[in-house]
Amino acid sequence: MPQILVEDLAKTYRVAERDPGLLGAVRGLVHRRHRTVEALRDVSFSLEAGELLGFIGPNGAGKSTTIKILSGILKPDAGLVLVNGRVPFTDRIAHVSKIGVVFGQRTQLWWDLPVSEGFDLLADIYRVEPARYRANRDELVALLRLERVLDRPVRQLSLGQRMRAEIAAALLHEPDILFLDEPTIGLDAPSKLAVREVVRRLNRERGVTVLLTTHDMHDIEALAQRVIVIGHGQVLADSPFETLRANVLAERRLVVDFAHEAPEIIMAGVEIRSRQGQTLELAFDPARTPTPNLIAALAAAHEVVDIHVGEPAIEEVIARFYDLHGAGEA
Amino acid sequence: MNSLALLGRYYAASMRAQMQYPASAIMLGTGAFLVTIIDMLAVWALFDRFGQVQGWGLGDIAVFYGVISASFAITDFFTRGFDIFGSAFVKTGAFDRVLLRPRSPTLQLIGYEFRLSRFGRLAQALLVLFVGAALVDLQWTPEKAVLLAWTIAGGVALFAGLMVLQASFAFWTTESLEVFNVLTYGGVQAGQFPLSLYAGWFRNLLIFIVPIGCVAYYPVLALLDQPDPLGAPAWWLPTAPAMGFLFLAASFLAWRAGIARYTSTGS
Structure with a gap:
């Protein structure tokens, strides 16, 4: 059985609409109008352990919704999702202790704490055995070149440093699967290269399954063996990138x-x-x-x-x- | 690592973060102490002028005030995560991160911050409580000490319940509802005077809807060895703080409904 199995996934949001201005806000309290947004319809794909999949599509296509469902923080309206044989949102705690998630726009570290203390806290949260934690942390610190930032509070880090720290933070508990949502957004060139290098090594050397969404096609070119293009909540293509390129152009x-x-x-x-x-x-x-x-x-x-x-x-x-x-x- | 030990780690980290700005922590603490002292001075001025109100003296009021205020101060140490839940977690989507960790959201929110500055308020509350007790010549026995602890525990449960309820509403409104401050801060204000001073409808509100009276008025009567002028049976007076725990349990039902909503609609 594949490590990630998604079948006929559907998700619709109801979005409250409000007229602009104070009057609109008051009217919204009395009578709410809703608009239905179909975020996903009929999405199916599967992923074997050790694959590295790129997920691309325009804004609003359904990439983040898919990642949220796979990571167990959103319930689909219909369809089947199995990750490591578990349904993510019904078995949340067991599920999330086996995955790592990085949202490019948000931090999972503590703003006022030095990076190393944030790591210590995460190790406790994920119940990582102390010896394993130390070995893991040292390896990740070397791999992501974090030696110089370990003692600094997160708020003082540059975006590139922070993103490398985020990736290390998502891997301290040795997850089998890594979800990366826009991991290179806003980074300078050396940081982008460093992030790609780390993701590639994790995938090749540790066999971590990676699912990444990005707008930076160089990420896809550098990393993904396989690409899923999503648009209007549907899978438009699922193929090796070279095939996609040859078919389209x-x-x-x-x-x-x-x-x-x-x-x-x-x-x-x-x-x-x-x-x-x-x-x-x-x-x-x-x-x-x-x-x-x-x-x-x-x-x-x-x-x-x-x-x-x-x-x-x-x-x-x-x-x-x-x-x-x-x-x-x- | 078990939940309690983890909470200790969270709080150690939170205190270290706050001590990055030690002057700020000390000033906030002192400020809380002074502001609440002014609170009490106003009550003192009132009783200095009128002596007694319906048979209640300054000492009695100080005990009511100290109990409710201590409950609130203790709650405030660890409920910051719930207090600012709407603006800090729902609106920003940071609750996603909470759900991505293999621990209960409640534990993570309690661990969000340990507010050192609340020591000022707690110190003031306990000071007023024991000065008041001395004024009315309250004889401390082991039974009374246990009753006091049980009363404050009920109060902490009630205020924590209000915080959890406020946070639960944020799943729908995405904002922290400032309106709830009427219940928390207003509750502290209302709870510092004996229920018998209030109009009937307001009294019922404070007994049955938001049971502030059950975690201050009734048990404090027992502490002061006074019968209830409103006629509640004697067994009820020390039992009443249990209502605080009931309120907390009910709030967690709303909390669970809120989480279910969040996971089905997203932020």
């Missing part, structure tokens, strides 16, 4: 530096995407125009200084995918 890019002002190129199946002085970016379908043919033709006709082949940026792939499914920002 069978397009290659060629960036060419010319010795002189970039020329006009008129060739069937080749489009000019951008032009900057002596550089052109061309888009083409390799099935129709094989890459070597295009390069040979360019080199024969013009004085070419440099050429490199690229793929469309991952953001473009996803944006195109949303367009295809009419799943823009909800």
Whole structure:
């Protein structure tokens, strides 16, 4: 049986609507109007132990709702959820002691306490045996390079330092599954790289199952073997990322530096995407125009200084995918 | 680690956090002491002018006041998490984090903060209580000491119940309802005078709806060896604080309904 099993999950929220202003507030007290928002309908997927799954979709698509249901803090209206054979929200305490959750926007540490004291407290909360705790903590501190921040109160940490501390905090009790909701949001480049490195190592070396949501497609590219795209509360795609890219955009890019002002190129199946002085970016379908043919033709006709082949940026792939499914920002 | 030991760890951490600003902690504590002393001075001025009100003297009132105020101060040490629950936990979604930990939400909220500054209020309450007892020449016996402890325990249960009820409402309103301060602070004010001074409807409110009278008036009568001028049977006077625990239990029913609502609607 898979470690995480989700079948026909559905969740609807009733949102109270209120007219703006004081009058609206008063009217809202007497007569409440409700709007129904379908956050999830018919979501199914499963995850084997040790997988690393990326969850992407526009804001309001249902990513966070899914994570909340999987972590046991929200009850679905319909459908089946089993994590490690348990129903998360009916068996909450047993369930949450085996998972780690990081919400990028919220802290789980104590604002006024030094990081190390927060860790100690978490070890007590999760009933981690002292020797195991010390070994775990030391390993995580080394892995996440937290030595220098251990004695500082959380409120004094930079966002990058705090996020690394958060990830360590979520792992002190050795969970089998890690849920990461936007773990790199707002981080600078070195912190993002550090976070990705840690997640990758945890997954490879310790076999921790990881489910991560993100808006940063580089996270997905760097980490996820498998991607689920969610939109309007439904699973739009569930495949390895490369398959997704190939299906959506069978397009290659060629960036060419010319010795002189970039020329006009008129060739069937080749489009000019951008032009900057002596550089052109061309888009083409390799099935129709094989890459070597295009390069040979360019080199024969013009004085070419440099050429490199690229793929469309991952953001473009996803944006195109949303367009295809009419799943823009909800 | 068991729940009680964990609570000790929570409080040690909370106190260390507060002691990061020691001046603030000391000033808050002293402030609470002084403000409540002024409270009592007003009562003293009243009785200095009129001597007695319906047969109750300053000493009696001081004992009523000390008991209810001590109950409230003790409750305030550990119920901060419930007090600010709406704005700090529901509105911000921080309650998610509480649910993500393998411990009961109640334990985590009690552990949220230990308010050192409440020592000022407790010190003042106990001072007034024992000065009042001396004024009425109360003879302390082991039975009376137990009765006092039981009365204050009932009061703590009642005020804790009010805090839990206030927090439960926040699941629906997402705000901490300041309206509840009428019941908590108002309860302390109302409880410091004997019930027999109040109009009938108000008396019933304080006995049957928010049973402040049961954790101050009745047991304090027993403490003062006075019969109830309203005619309650003698056995009832020391039994009444049990109502505080009943109130607390009822509040937890609302609390559970609130949590059920939260997990089905989200924040």
